[in-house]
Amino acid sequence: MGEGVDEAGWDVEPGDEIEPVVQAVGRLLRVCREAAGLTVSELAEAMGYGEDMIRKIERGARIPRPEFLDKADRLLKAQGHLRAFMEDMKKARYPKKIRELADLEGRAVEMLLYGSHNIHGLLQTPEYARTLFGTRQPALSEDAVEQATAARMARKAVFEREPAPTLSFVQEQVTLERPYGGKMVLRRQLEHLLEVAQLRNVTLQVMPTDREENAGAAGLIQVLKFADGTAIGRSSGVLNGRPISDPKDLRILELRYGMIRAQALTPRESQIFIERALGRL
Template sequence: MNDGVDEAGWDVEPGDEIEPVVQAVGRLLKVCREGAGMRASDFGEVMGYGEDMIRKMERGTRIPRPEFLDRADQILNAQGHLREFMEEMRKARYPKKVRELAEMEGRAVEMLLYSSHNIHGLLQTPEYMTALYEVRQPPLAQDVVEREVAARMARKSVFERDPAPSLSFVQEQVTLERPIGGKMVLCRQLGHLLEVGKLRNVSLQVMPTDREEHAGMHGLIEVLKFADGTAIGRSEGAFNGRPVSSPRDLRILELRYGMIRAQALTPRESLAFIEQALGRL
C-alpha cells in the first residue's frame, strides 16, 4: 500500500489563504465517504493509501491531488461534487509565494529579468528545473521537488497570454555553460532558449563573462510592470532583497537593468552565442 508521501498530495502551509478551501474539500470528502458507507481504512485500501493519509486529507491538512479527487469521485459515487474542486486543488498545491508570483506575472504587461546564477525560471525546461532542485543542500524530499517543478512549470502560461507581455531576459554567460543535470539536460535547455528567443515578444540577451564593466554585480533583478501604470521589482543586492513598488526605488532597478542590457550582447548576437555554445556540447 502506498503511504501517500509522494502521490497523495501536499501539506497545507500554515496560515495560507487556501487553507479554508482545502478544509472544505476535506469535509466534503468525508461526507462522501460516509455517505458511501465506507470506513476511512476501507476507502484508503481501495484508493491505495493508508488510513492516516485519508484522515489528513479529510482534516484539511493535506492537499489532495486532482487525480485523487477524480478517482475518489468515481469510487464514492460523488456525482461530480469532488471533481468540481480539481482545478482549485491543482492551484493549491503550489506554494503560496509561487501562486502570488504567478498572479503578478499573469497581470504584467512588461517584465525585465536579469539572472546571474541560474537560467531564469520562466526559461527553464522541466529537466533543468528538476536538476536544480535536486542539487540543493540539504537535499529536498522528492515530493517537494515535484511540487516546486510543477509550480514553476505552471508559470510558463505567461507565454500563452494574448495579448502577449513584453519579456526581456538577460542571462550571464556562465548560466549557459554550467552543465546542471549533465550535458544532455543543458543541450535541451539551450535548444529551448533558442526557440523562446525567437518569439516576437521576447528579447533574450547574454552578458559575456569578459565584460570589464558590469551593472549587475548586485545580482538578480526583476521588474514587473502592469497595465495600470504600477510596477513591482526586487533585486538581491538592493533594498535588503525585499519587493519594492515606489517610483524612486523602481527607477534605481530600471536604471541598473538598462545598463545591463546595454553592456550585454544584442539579441541577435546572443542567439548566435547560444547556438555556438550548443554546438560545443
C-alpha cells in the same frame, strides 16, 4: 520518490490561508464517502491509495491532487461537487510565496528579468530546475524537490497567456555554461532557450563574460509592470533584495536594466552564441 510525489498530494502548510479550503474539501470528501456507504478502507482500495492518505485528506492535512478529486467524484457519484475544487487544489499544491509570485507574473504586462547565477525560473526545463533544488543546503527532501519543481513549471503558464505579456530576459554567459545535472541536462536547457527565444513576445539576450562594463554587477534584477501603471521590482543590490514599489527605486532598476540590455549581445547575436555553445557540448 518520497511520500506525496506518488501519493494523492502534498501536506498543507499550517496557517496557510488556503488551509480552510483544504479542510472544507476534506469534509466534503468524507460526506460523499459516507453517503456512498464506503469505509475509509474501501475507498482507499477503490482509489488505489493508502488508508492513511485518505484519512489525512479527510481531516484537511493533505492537499489532494486535482486528478484525485476527479476520480473520487466519479467513484462516489458526487455530481461534480468534488471536481469543483480541482482548480483550487491545483493552486494550493504550491507554497504560498510561489502562489503570490505566480499571481504577480500572471498579471504583469511587461517583465524585465536579468539573471546572473542561474537560468531564470521561467526559462528552466524541469530537469534543470530539479537539479537546482536538489543542490540546496540544507538539503531538501525528495518530496520537497518535486513540489518545488512542479511549482516552478506551473509558473510557465505565463507564456500561454492572451494577450501575451512582453518578456525581456538577459542571462549572464556563465549561466549558459554551468552544467547543472550534466551535459545532457544543459543541452536540453539551451535547446529550450532557443525555442523560447522564437516567441514573438520574448527577447532573450546574453551578457558575455568578457564585457569590460556590466551594469549588472550588483546582481539579479526583476521588474514586473502591470496594466494599471504600477510595478514591483527586486534586485540584489537594492534594499537587500526586498520587493520595491516606490517609483524612484523602480526607475533606478529600469535604468540599470536598460544599460544591461545595451551592453549585452543583441537578440540575434545571442541566438548564435547559444547555438555555438550547444555545438561545443
